[in-house]
Amino acid sequence: MSETKVLLGRVIDAVGDEALENGAVVVAGERIVYAGPKEQAPIPENADILTCENATILPGFIDAHIHLVGSESVHKTGDTPYDLLLTTVKDLSDLVDAGVTGVRDMSAFGRALKDAINAGNIKGPRIMVGGRVLSMSSGHCDFDVSKPVAQCNEEDLTGFMMDGPEECYKGVRRQFREGAEFIKICATGGVSSAIDDYNDQEFSPEELKVIIDETHRHNTYVTAHCTGTAGTKAALKAGIDCVEHGVMLDEECVQIMKKNNVPLVTTLSVALGLADMKNLPPHMMRKAQGVKEASMRSFHLAHEYGIMVALGTDYSNSPNTPFSEIGREFYSLTRCGYTPMEAIKAGTINGAKLMKRAHEIGTIEAGKLADLVLVQGNPLDDIQVLAHADNVKLVLIGGKEQKRMDGVKHGI
Numbered sequence: 446m447s448e449t450k451v452l453l454g455r456v457i458d459a460v461g462d463e464a465l466e467n468g469a470v471v472v473a474g475e476r477i478v479y480a481g482p483k484e485q486a487p488i489p490e491n492a493d494i495l496t497c498e499n500a501t502i503l504p505g506f507i508d509a510h511i512h513l514v515g516s517e518s519v520h521k522t523g524d525t526p527y528d529l530l531l532t533t534v535k536d537l538s539d540l541v542d543a544g545v546t547g548v549r550d551m552s553a554f555g556r557a558l559k560d561a562i563n564a565g566n567i568k569g570p571r572i573m574v575g576g577r578v579l580s581m582s583s584g585h586c587d588f589d590v591s592k593p594v595a596q597c598n599e600e601d602l603t604g605f606m607m608d609g610p611e612e613c614y615k616g617v618r619r620q621f622r623e624g625a626e627f628i629k630i631c632a633t634g635g636v637s638s639a640i641d642d643y644n645d646q647e648f649s650p651e652e653l654k655v656i657i658d659e660t661h662r663h664n665t666y667v668t669a670h671c672t673g674t675a676g677t678k679a680a681l682k683a684g685i686d687c688v689e690h691g692v693m694l695d696e697e698c699v700q701i702m703k704k705n706n707v708p709l710v711t712t713l714s715v716a717l718g719l720a721d722m723k724n725l726p727p728h729m730m731r732k733a734q735g736v737k738e739a740s741m742r743s744f745h746l747a748h749e750y751g752i753m754v755a756l757g758t759d760y761s762n763s764p765n766t767p768f769s770e771i772g773r774e775f776y777s778l779t780r781c782g783y784t785p786m787e788a789i790k791a792g793t794i795n796g797a798k799l800m801k802r803a804h805e806i807g808t809i810e811a812g813k814l815a816d817l818v819l820v821q822g823n824p825l826d827d828i829q830v831l832a833h834a835d836n837v838k839l840v841l842i843g844g845k846e847q848k849r850m851d852g853v854k855h856g857i
Contacts, residue, residue, distance in 0.1 A: 451469055455500065455823060456470060497839075499821055504817065505806070507796025508540070513533050515530070515762075518762040520535045534561075541840055544820070551576065552577065571806070573802075576628070582608055585670060613659070630653075672736075685707070699752060708753040711758075713774060718765075
């Protein structure tokens with residue numbers, strides 16, 4: 446098969462605000478060498494030419510908020526770390542099949558998964574490793590109060606607890622030692638946690654300063670789980686660099702974000718759908734009721750102020766949040782006043798910026814890595830074209846085919 450691939454169709458490059466009809470993207474090896482009108486495309490005679498009916502070519506999707514631990518997955522075979530790691534390998538394949546070519550992962554498995562993907566041993570998206578989520582005891586990541594904190598910190602795959610400035614130094618450094626490329630903290634309580642309220646404020650000002658200063662010394666950033674307003678505001682004033690969820694932002698929060706260029710990561714599909722999800726524990730159902738309207742108000746406000754928004758899902762491949770439907774997040778963003786093109790940019794170039802790789806991925810431009818998806822339909826007319834893996838007909842990561850469905854045709 447030829448080293449050169451040519452994708453034909455409508456091109457949404459995530460650079461401009463319009464689609465190019467009758468376009469072509471030429472890929473040689475791992476990189477894009479041409480993106481533009483089909484009639485001007487340099488197409489070698491032996492090129493592998495790929496298209497489908499009503500084809501649209503987009504940059505690969507980036508999920509900026511995910512926890513790759515397999516604990517809620519439909520593929521789970523057991524609860525040991527070994528079972529869960531193998532479950533996650535299957536989950537990664539499902540992500541790619543849905544068009545996801547990059548993620549920010551916050552889990553204990555991140556570095557091992559990234560290394561295995563980079564070595565070509567398993568199928569998966571590009572991973573930016575966040576390590577485990579940092580919380581105080583009695584906070585959002587205190588998942589099992591029957592165990593001592595030290596035992597939880599050795600066993601938990603998602604969270605890590607710290608109390609006091611000295612433990613905060615050590616906790617941050619431990620995440621970097623285990624491969625973290627950014628740090629995530631809990632600025633507030635959350636909906637899914639059993640023993641706190643989402644209005645609870647986590648970490649003292651002294652603890653926040655240690656976490657932020659130590660992270661910045663490693664030349665990267667702190668992102669924060671933010672549900673309630675008071676904790677969000679305190680974390681923003683302390684100097685966090687990114688907000689996750691942003692459920693209850695007020696105008697002062699958004700003004701600080703605008704002044705300091707703090708982006709916002711969505712997870713709206715979960716927030717807007719929590720009240721309708723099945724088999725949630727009672728404490729989550731109690732908290733879920735107010736989340737939908739608050740989230741919609743927050744994102745309307747962020748849109749009004751021009752805050753950079755990146756797409757994240759918090760999906761876990763559970764029956765309520767299947768990776769095959771991870772593209773519902775694009776639609777959820779449009780429910781909050783964003784255009785389809787703004788939603789697409791949130792899930793491509795803006796995610797690439799948070800992965801600190803916007804110079805390589807996130808747009809369709811000559812010279813960039815060929816992380817591309819070919820979908821059937823026009824997402825600018827109907828954003829729900831992106832909402833299911835069945836519409837994703839072709840996926841390339843670094844020019845290598847990761848998925849090719851029936852219906853992808855060869856030839857001009």
